[in-house]
Amino acid sequence: MAKTGADVLIETLIDWGVDIIFGFPGDGIDGIMESLRTHREQMRFLQVRHEESAAFMACAYAKYTGRLGVCLATSGPGGIHLLNGLYDAKMDTQPVLAITGHHYHDLIDTHAQQDVDLDRVFMDVAVYSTRVMGPEHVSNVTHMACRMALSRRGVAHINFPIDFQSMEVKKGHPSPRGKHQGNTETFARGAALPCKEDLRRAADVLNAGKKVAILAGAGALGATDELIAASEKLGAPIIKALLGKACVPDDDPHTTGGIGLLGTAPSQLAMEECDTLFMIGSSFPYMEFLPKPGQARGVQIDLDPARIALRYPVEIGLAGDSKRSLTELLPLLEYKQDRSFLKKAQDGMKEWWRSMEERGTRADKPMKPQVVAWELGKLLKEDAIVSCDSGTIATWWARQIKAKRGQKFSLSGTLATMANGLPYTMAAQVAYPKRQCVAFVGDGGFSMLMADFVTAVKYELPIKVVIIKNNVLGQIRWEQMVMLGNPEYGVELQPIDFAMFARACGAVGLTVTDPAKCSSVLEEALNVPGPALVEALVDPFEPPLPGKIKPEQALRFAESLARGQPMRMRIATTILEDKVKELV
Ligand SMILES: Cc1ncc(C[n+]2csc(CCOP(=O)(O)OP(=O)(O)O)c2C)c(N)n1
Ligand SMILES: [Mg+2]
Numbered sequence: 001m002a003k004t005g006a007d008v009l010i011e012t013l014i015d016w017g018v019d020i021i022f023g024f025p026g027d028g029i030d031g032i033m034e035s036l037r038t039h040r041e042q043m044r045f046l047q048v049r050h051e052e053s054a055a056f057m058a059c060a061y062a063k064y065t066g067r068l069g070v071c072l073a074t075s076g077p078g079g080i081h082l083l084n085g086l087y088d089a090k091m092d093t094q095p096v097l098a099i100t101g102h103h104y105h106d107l108i109d110t111h112a113q114q115d116v117d118l119d120r121v122f123m124d125v126a127v128y129s130t131r132v133m134g135p136e137h138v139s140n141v142t143h144m145a146c147r148m149a150l151s152r153r154g155v156a157h158i159n160f161p162i163d164f165q166s167m168e169v170k171k172g173h174p175s176p177r178g179k180h181q182g183n184t185e186t187f188a189r190g191a192a193l194p195c196k197e198d199l200r201r202a203a204d205v206l207n208a209g210k211k212v213a214i215l216a217g218a219g220a221l222g223a224t225d226e227l228i229a230a231s232e233k234l235g236a237p238i239i240k241a242l243l244g245k246a247c248v249p250d251d252d253p254h255t256t257g258g259i260g261l262l263g264t265a266p267s268q269l270a271m272e273e274c275d276t277l278f279m280i281g282s283s284f285p286y287m288e289f290l291p292k293p294g295q296a297r298g299v300q301i302d303l304d305p306a307r308i309a310l311r312y313p314v315e316i317g318l319a320g321d322s323k324r325s326l327t328e329l330l331p332l333l334e335y336k337q338d339r340s341f342l343k344k345a346q347d348g349m350k351e352w353w354r355s356m357e358e359r360g361t362r363a364d365k366p367m368k369p370q371v372v373a374w375e376l377g378k379l380l381k382e383d384a385i386v387s388c389d390s391g392t393i394a395t396w397w398a399r400q401i402k403a404k405r406g407q408k409f410s411l412s413g414t415l416a417t418m419a420n421g422l423p424y425t426m427a428a429q430v431a432y433p434k435r436q437c438v439a440f441v442g443d444g445g446f447s448m449l450m451a452d453f454v455t456a457v458k459y460e461l462p463i464k465v466v467i468i469k470n471n472v473l474g475q476i477r478w479e480q481m482v483m484l485g486n487p488e489y490g491v492e493l494q495p496i497d498f499a500m501f502a503r504a505c506g507a508v509g510l511t512v513t514d515p516a517k518c519s520s521v522l523e524e525a526l527n528v529p530g531p532a533l534v535e536a537l538v539d540p541f542e543p544p545l546p547g548k549i550k551p552e553q554a555l556r557f558a559e560s561l562a563r564g565q566p567m568r569m570r571i572a573t574t575i576l577e578d579k580v581k582e583l584v
Helices: 005-015 030-038 051-065 077-091 135-152 162-166 196-208 224-234 265-273 322-332 340-360 369-379 392-400 421-431 443-448 450-458 474-484 498-504 515-527 551-562 568-583
Strands: 020-023 044-047 069-073 096-102 126-131 155-161 212-216 238-240 255-258 276-280 297-302 316-319 385-388 408-410 437-442 464-469 508-512 532-537
Touching: 005 030, 005 135, 005 155, 005 162, 020 051, 030 162, 044 450, 051 069, 051 077, 051 096, 051 408, 051 421, 069 077, 077 096, 077 155, 096 135, 096 162, 126 135, 135 155, 135 162, 155 162, 196 276, 196 297, 196 316, 196 322, 212 224, 212 265, 224 238, 224 276, 224 322, 238 265, 255 265, 255 340, 255 392, 265 340, 297 322, 340 369, 340 392, 369 392, 369 437, 369 464, 369 515, 385 392, 385 421, 392 437, 392 464, 392 474, 421 437, 421 443, 421 450, 421 464, 437 443, 443 450, 443 464, 450 498, 464 498, 464 515, 474 551, 498 508, 498 532, 508 515, 515 532, 551 568
Parallel strands: 020 044, 020 069, 069 096, 096 155, 126 155, 212 238, 212 276, 238 255, 276 297, 297 316, 385 408, 385 437, 437 464, 464 532, 508 532
Antiparallel strands: none
């Protein structure tokens, strides 16, 4: 049978090693759906309930596997729904291909139905955005799109008018210069290595430092052993940006855990006291948590030379892959005899973990959210993949769940969107059917895309969802109070019985309110063979306190209380209790 334009698209993607597309049908992509039907043995189609989920899944699939993630949506509204997930991919530099439909090519730009210029709409989010101009055009642009997404680590977009999808592809090309089909699925990987001279200069700066701090991010995820070796030689604590949570396990004595608002006090102290900052694969955006410019000499490894010195002035930039660059650098580093900087960080971490354990084992009612994270962390398997959303939950996830070697962790780092946690977890489960895949999410974020929990039921993805239910957009409550000194407004959430919802979807749904039962309820859910959801009712007044509180934050907080913050007595006592517990 003759091939259609859509067949060429799907077969080209198969040649590129793609075996799953996340998407949602519509009349703008019926031709592509037909080709997916006829190629269903080689290419799976996973139907979501909201296109945004499909884009998040493509992004997470790329994050967790390093492979190209692909999503599909119809013309107009379908494509528009993809955008948030695609921005997540753009901002966390993940290779994603988005395919969208369009109506008949002769009606484009005539105020026809769903006449949205998606190739223009996607211009900002995509490194490559194109519209198919005829069935013979499909092969070239699909190859280009795959190559662009992978090489530029970003979003590529193909907009495909409906009539071209089902049109037969003629042999050869209609244009006089399109004689040869030179485009193949070949992808050339560079060595991604800095030059020798820069490595030498970087080693000189690092060797001269007396208090070196390492900041490692998502780009260092594959370089665990090399990071530890560098830390050992330099006597340098490894501070982890949020996306780099899994780059060094939390039980390793070389790391001080996270940084920033949801980071640890020893990380902050190391940043404040270091004389040399060595950044590895991180574009951690909160510059106020880095050393003051002039305080420390900077060295940075990044795959993208354009990101060198983006957040902190550096003397030497090493453009390359973290693992390979560190492998080359390590022999040039001298062992620092003075271990006091690392030792101080390690002592600080002993104290920090004691305090995390204390917060994670509190018997108070209502239950503290930290208890749920702490217990979950203890129960997770060695190969667990844990995805999180934005909110106070990210603080509990960052601090209270100890990353073990072999586990994977992610959330929406730079876009910091809500609602990605559930689709991220489903994508992880698709990529690794045998691993334990868990979403640790808030009630606000989960409810945004909760219909897609049924997608896990439909495809028998045995994901586990833990919802921290505080009936509030917790993060914003605290931000309104602490950043501007205002009483909270517009943040309460109408409660949903999520356990009942899970059961309505055909999955297991459990509720836990008592900290004494938290571990056993979580364990029960983790042991369910299929998808399961636990809603954990927690204290809505538990504040995500920063590792170190700044005086101006305390002042604004006091202001908000004085200006009529509801439940101010409850809040004041909760915070006071936390601070007192920190002091004793
Ligand atoms: C799509 C989107 N909308 C709004 C925000 C702003 N925002 C950040 S965290 C947050 C609250 C999240 O609430 P919830 O999921 O209930 O978690 P909690 O903070 O209560 O733990 C909001 C509204 C965002 N990051 N993304
Ligand atoms: Mg909430």
